Amino acid sequence: MMPASLMERAAPVAFTLGLGILWEAICWLFNIDPIILPAPSAIAESAVTHWKPLLRHSGATMWTTLAGFAIAVAFGVVLGMVIGWSRAIYRGLYPVMVGFNSIPKVAVVPILVIWFGIGEIPAILTAFLISFFPIVVNVATGLATTEPELEDVLRALGARKLDIILKVGIPRAQPYFFGSLKVAITLAFVGSVVSETIAANAGIGYLMSVAGTNFQMPLVFAGLIALAIEGIAMYALFAFIEMRTTRWAFRSSFAAGT
Amino acid sequence: MTLTYAGASGDGVTAVQGLDLNVERGAFAAVVGPSGCGKSTLMKLATGLVRPNEGRIAVDGALVKGPVKIAGMAFQNANLLPWRTIRDNVLLPLEIVEPHRRRFRRNKADYAARADRLLALVGLDGFAERFPWELSGGMQQRTSLCRALIHEPALLMLDEPFAALDAFTREELWCVLRDLWARIGFTVILVTHDLREAAFLADTVHVMSARPGRIVASRAIELPRPRALDICFEPEFVDIVHDLRSRISEVRQ
Numbered sequence: 001m002m003p004a005s006l007m008e009r010a011a012p013v014a015f016t017l018g019l020g021i022l023w024e025a026i027c028w029l030f031n032i033d034p035i036i037l038p039a040p041s042a043i044a045e046s047a048v049t050h051w052k053p054l055l056r057h058s059g060a061t062m063w064t065t066l067a068g069f070a071i072a073v074a075f076g077v078v079l080g081m082v083i084g085w086s087r088a089i090y091r092g093l094y095p096v097m098v099g100f101n102s103i104p105k106v107a108v109v110p111i112l113v114i115w116f117g118i119g120e121i122p123a124i125l126t127a128f129l130i131s132f133f134p135i136v137v138n139v140a141t142g143l144a145t146t147e148p149e150l151e152d153v154l155r156a157l158g159a160r161k162l163d164i165i166l167k168v169g170i171p172r173a174q175p176y177f178f179g180s181l182k183v184a185i186t187l188a189f190v191g192s193v194v195s196e197t198i199a200a201n202a203g204i205g206y207l208m209s210v211a212g213t214n215f216q217m218p219l220v221f222a223g224l225i226a227l228a229i230e231g232i233a234m235y236a237l238f239a240f241i242e243m244r245t246t247r248w249a250f251r252s253s254f255a256a257g258t
Numbered sequence: 259m260t261l262t263y264a265g266a267s268g269d270g271v272t273a274v275q276g277l278d279l280n281v282e283r284g285a286f287a288a289v290v291g292p293s294g295c296g297k298s299t300l301m302k303l304a305t306g307l308v309r310p311n312e313g314r315i316a317v318d319g320a321l322v323k324g325p326v327k328i329a330g331m332a333f334q335n336a337n338l339l340p341w342r343t344i345r346d347n348v349l350l351p352l353e354i355v356e357p358h359r360r361r362f363r364r365n366k367a368d369y370a371a372r373a374d375r376l377l378a379l380v381g382l383d384g385f386a387e388r389f390p391w392e393l394s395g396g397m398q399q400r401t402s403l404c405r406a407l408i409h410e411p412a413l414l415m416l417d418e419p420f421a422a423l424d425a426f427t428r429e430e431l432w433c434v435l436r437d438l439w440a441r442i443g444f445t446v447i448l449v450t451h452d453l454r455e456a457a458f459l460a461d462t463v464h465v466m467s468a469r470p471g472r473i474v475a476s477r478a479i480e481l482p483r484p485r486a487l488d489i490c491f492e493p494e495f496v497d498i499v500h501d502l503r504s505r506i507s508e509v510r511q
Binding site for chain 2: 147149150152153154155156157158159163167168171172174246248249
């Protein structure tokens with residue numbers, strides 16, 4: 001019998017392996033055509049043969065994703081602070097933001113292509129457009145939900161709005177901000193891959209669409225797996241940063257209470 | 259210090275009206291009243307957070323036109339900043355109030371020592387490095403008191419600061435506040451619904467009427483100081499509480 005903590009730690013690996021084995025077994029048992037669903041072994045084989053283009057295109061996707069994400073962070077923080085700062089701006093901008101966010105970003109890609117041509121710029125911009133919203137909302141929420149009593153305490157000391165934002169609002173918004181980064185990075189991935197699939201000459205999305213038209217299904221799936229790995233790595237990185245920067249929010253009842 | 263309010267109303271609801279209250283410098287005043295009588299409005303008026311629609315408010319002889327900048331406040335919730343240690347929470351006002359604000363970086367060590375001394379006074383020796391979530395509710399409330407006092411405010415406004423605590427902790431904190439007041443000598447306005455708390459701590463207890471709130475009675479508490487907790491069981495004390503209680507019952511009708 002394994003100790004419970006060890007079991008808990010081994011669980012993700014065990015489940016991933018189990019899923020792979022199940023997949024392999026189904027392909028083998030039902031004799032599924034590799035054009036429909038290639039077995040994990042075929043995908044792995046393809047990944048090994050095509051490791052060079054896979055790596056290059058993964059790099060391209062990573063770059064467009066991170067570039068779009070970086071713009072989203074800068075823009076999202078500024079806009080979030082502006083929105084969280086004043087109630088009037090909040091009320092005015094919020095419906096516009098929600099409306100914008102409800103547009104499927106894939107519909108914007110053709111416009112971006114007309115403006116900027118085929119290449120990495122539409123991918124970067126799509127990643128940015130799709131990922132800035134959660135950052136804005138979280139930063140604004142963190143700022144806007146400062147306890148009114150705490151604000152009274154500071155105002156009774158002669159604090160200006162800027163003091164309150166600096167001493168309370170920004171630290172308070174941090175867990176929201178870092179929490180939103182995990183969400184934003186995965187969304188940025190979606191954006192860049194969507195754009196690459198439609199109009200690009202590099203990136204995993206491009207590789208998958210080319211491989212798909214050549215009926216190289218194992219390679220298409222190898223691309224998917226590569227995306228999953230990149231996505232998990234980025235998510236884990238930002239989850240780690242979140243834990244490190246805002247430990248107090250995990251320890252106190254703060255996060256649970258709001 | 260003189261506080262005189264003639265009236266104030268918020269969005270269509272008149273919270274307090276014809277409210278007159280004088281608190282001498284260094285005095286301990288308590289305000290009691292039924293719930294919803296505008297006690298919190300009184301707090302905001304006195305600190306200048308809310309402007310009266312009519313009437314005037316003066317603190318230390320000067321008319322209050324904006325936030326007074328010299329008040330310390332503590333509320334029912336300790337409202338500590340969870341990302342700061344206890345010491346840094348107590349130091350927060352010094353990062354805002356002049357002239358400490360300008361000197362804060364340079365004299366950080368002096369100020370930290372000052373915070374530690376104040377924490378020791380309320381029995382929080384050795385907790386300066388802890389974080390708020392590691393402390394009990396009573397200890398958080400003590401920290402909140404220290405934060406309200408660190409910049410040596412002329413006026414301390416307390417809005418039911420002990421209401422969320424259990425009975426034993428509450429009595430313990432009464433003594434903490436009693437000792438702090440005896441030692442430092444600031445002016446206190448304590449808003450509470452606990453009559454025993456008001457009678458035990460204050461020089462004068464003011465009774466407010468239901469909305470629109472105004473002062474309907476003021477009673478000086480002439481119990482000798484220093485007061486020990488046992489005084490709560492003296493017949494004299496019980497009479498005072500009884501008297502206050504009947505006045506509240508009157509205004510509730």
